[in-house]
Amino acid sequence: MDAAKYCSCGNEAFVDDNYEEAIELYSKAIEKDNTIAEYYTKRATALIKVKRYQEAIKDADDAIRIDATNWKSYLRKGIGLYHIRDYSNAKEAFLRGQEVNGNEESFAMWIDKCTAELGQQSNDNPSDLAQKSNKAVTETDNAAAEVVTVVSASPKIRHDWYQTQTTVTIDILSKKVNPRDFSIDFDANSVQVTFQDQHGNSRTISFNLCHDIIPSQSKAKILTTKIEIRLKKAEGIQWTNLTKSDPDEKATKIRTYPSSNRGTKDWDKIEAEIKQEEKETKLEGDAALNQLFQQIYGDGSDDVKRAMMKSFVESKGTVLSTNWGEVKEKNIDCKPPDGMEFRKYDQ
Numbered sequence: 001m002d003a004a005k006y007c008s009c010g011n012e013a014f015v016d017d018n019y020e021e022a023i024e025l026y027s028k029a030i031e032k033d034n035t036i037a038e039y040y041t042k043r044a045t046a047l048i049k050v051k052r053y054q055e056a057i058k059d060a061d062d063a064i065r066i067d068a069t070n071w072k073s074y075l076r077k078g079i080g081l082y083h084i085r086d087y088s089n090a091k092e093a094f095l096r097g098q099e100v101n102g103n104e105e106s107f108a109m110w111i112d113k114c115t116a117e118l119g120q121q122s123n124d125n126p127s128d129l130a131q132k133s134n135k136a137v138t139e140t141d142n143a144a145a146e147v148v149t150v151v152s153a154s155p156k157i158r159h160d161w162y163q164t165q166t167t168v169t170i171d172i173l174s175k176k177v178n179p180r181d182f183s184i185d186f187d188a189n190s191v192q193v194t195f196q197d198q199h200g201n202s203r204t205i206s207f208n209l210c211h212d213i214i215p216s217q218s219k220a221k222i223l224t225t226k227i228e229i230r231l232k233k234a235e236g237i238q239w240t241n242l243t244k245s246d247p248d249e250k251a252t253k254i255r256t257y258p259s260s261n262r263g264t265k266d267w268d269k270i271e272a273e274i275k276q277e278e279k280e281t282k283l284e285g286d287a288a289l290n291q292l293f294q295q296i297y298g299d300g301s302d303d304v305k306r307a308m309m310k311s312f313v314e315s316k317g318t319v320l321s322t323n324w325g326e327v328k329e330k331n332i333d334c335k336p337p338d339g340m341e342f343r344k345y346d347q
Helices: 003-015 019-032 037-049 053-066 071-083 087-100 106-121 126-153 267-280 285-299 302-314
Strands: 159-163 167-172 183-187 190-196 202-208 219-222 227-232
Touching: 003 019, 003 037, 019 037, 037 053, 037 071, 037 183, 053 071, 071 087, 071 106, 087 106, 106 190, 106 202, 159 285, 190 227, 285 302
Parallel strands: none
Antiparallel strands: 159 167, 167 227, 183 190, 190 202, 219 227
16 A cells, blocks of 8 residues: 555544554554655644654654644644643644644634643742733734634534533534544543535634543544534533633623724624524434423423433433423333333343
């Protein structure tokens, strides 16, 4: 096989969570052709998955030497450095990557994470910390302004989510995603997905999760009509939200961001319009059913929520009741659909 074929096989192994196999295949691609930065970047991504961070950093550096304009190399280098707690150099890598591609929103998220860690570790005087904080805010605001430009140029990618006692599932509703153009990074409290949509647009979606997950037990699957991400909860608790809410979002002041345009935009109004459009969009199949269940749960009283959780868990997902008075003092038996039979896994 040639180098490109080895890389393609590596991508397939990566999507199937076979990271060691993916590393081996990417290594063979590099042996065939060591002048392609992408091969090093992809191997770095797989190395991060198996926590071989030093090797991932070296691969990212090799990729940068080959092609200094490849923003993904800076991202992988920064992530590797972050995991070995070298937050200063990690932040520097993310800032350099942001200079290469200011439209990539994940850099702002990682810069914030590094800034927070450095703030906890730093023994600098208050004035130095204030200067660093102001610089980080400026960088984040600039990145946000660039991201708005990208969103306005491409259709919004919708996502849905639902949960069980042990997992959270996110469905990103994008059709015909090619595994070769797909990558995902799991962190303890965040998920970042990068892919190319059916129109050829490069997309990155980041989730700053409401609660912690177990990255090593979380995975993603590419289906015909969506990307399915299954997150393993670190604790078996009910999530009220998928992502953390920013306290500043509740402020009534109109939010404006730096722009080359002379006028300003009311981003609260734009956000409200997008939410209204999402409400008016008619979903189909599982997405519509999941949305209905979320609406019932979200709008329901504490008794309704308790009833839904108890009936769903005890019936192994076959019964969903909203009547707490009916289900609170009895066990809910499993009721499989007509024509199906319930069996234990070991049967």
